[in-house]
Amino acid sequence: GAVVSQHPSRVICKSGTSVKIECRSLDFQATTMFWYRQFPKQSLMLMATSNEGSKATYEQGVEKDKFLINHASLTLSTLTVTSAHPEDSSFYICSAPRAEPSYNEQFFGPGTRLTVL
Amino acid sequence: AQRVTQPEKLLSVFKGAPVELKCNYSYSGSPELFWYVQYSRQRLQLLLRHISRESIKGFTADLNKGETSFHLKKPFAQEEDSAMYYCALLAGGTSYGKLTFGQGTILTVHP
Numbered sequence: 001g002a003v004v005s006q007h008p009s010r011v012i013c014k015s016g017t018s019v020k021i022e023c024r025s026l027d028f029q030a031t032t033m034f035w036y037r038q039f040p041k042q043s044l045m046l047m048a049t050s051n052e053g054s055k056a057t058y059e060q061g062v063e064k065d066k067f068l069i070n071h072a073s074l075t076l077s078t079l080t081v082t083s084a085h086p087e088d089s090s091f092y093i094c095s096a097p098r099a100e101p102s103y104n105e106q107f108f109g110p111g112t113r114l115t116v117l
Numbered sequence: 118a119q120r121v122t123q124p125e126k127l128l129s130v131f132k133g134a135p136v137e138l139k140c141n142y143s144y145s146g147s148p149e150l151f152w153y154v155q156y157s158r159q160r161l162q163l164l165l166r167h168i169s170r171e172s173i174k175g176f177t178a179d180l181n182k183g184e185t186s187f188h189l190k191k192p193f194a195q196e197e198d199s200a201m202y203y204c205a206l207l208a209g210g211t212s213y214g215k216l217t218f219g220q221g222t223i224l225t226v227h228p
Contacts, residue, residue, distance in 0.1 A: 032214055034215065034216070041221070041223065042220065042221065043203065043218045043219060044161070044203070045218075046215060046216070046217070046218075049214070049215065093160075093161065095161075095216075097214050105163060105166075106163075108160050108161040108162065109160065110159075111160065
């Protein structure tokens with residue numbers, strides 16, 4: 001199957017700093033990627049849709065100025081958590097649908113554990 | 118807006134027992150439904166989708182449009198089935214590609 005990677009796998013930062021998380025599709029091109037947030041033993045909450053070459057689409061209640069998304073190429077999307085605070089601590093997961101053989105199958109990254117002190 | 122409900126947060130069974138993880142949905146269009154599984158310390162992965170009508174690892178799920186359900190079933194649970202299971206709905210139209218997840222069910226299969 002297709003592979004999606006995330007970097008870093010975990011990061012600890014001080015309150016007020018910014019953190020960048022990368023999501024890469026390793027063996028296929030992804031014009032769209034999705035960013036989720038997952039709390040311990042809870043569901044995945046869609047934050048935004050990352051679109052290559054255009055602005056990201058954010059879900060209701062997600063601050064676009066706080067969670068900056070850049071889809072610089074067909075294989076890379078980045079999520080930057082700006083001025084991070086302890087309440088931003090969470091598990092962030094990206095996914096990418098692959099057009100072939102079926103656009104409807106999405107492949108998930110391993111996730112990034114963010115801890116804000 | 119679409120919604121996916123998994124009423125059971127926790128489900129415990131003994132090895133060899135049948136298991137059913139419930140999933141109900143609400144969606145105005147024609148739904149495409151999936152079950153995803155997340156084993157301990159692993160990434161989320163697709164288990165099965167309703168359009169394939171296949172059995173994966175002994176699991177099956179049938180879409181019941183009348184009851185708006187997509188329950189996941191396995192006749193004889195195994196210890197390695199212990200994991201978090203998510204039911205998900207794929208929206209169409211302008212929301213194409215966006216998955217809506219249920220709250221998840223943690224399945225524990227005891228020896």
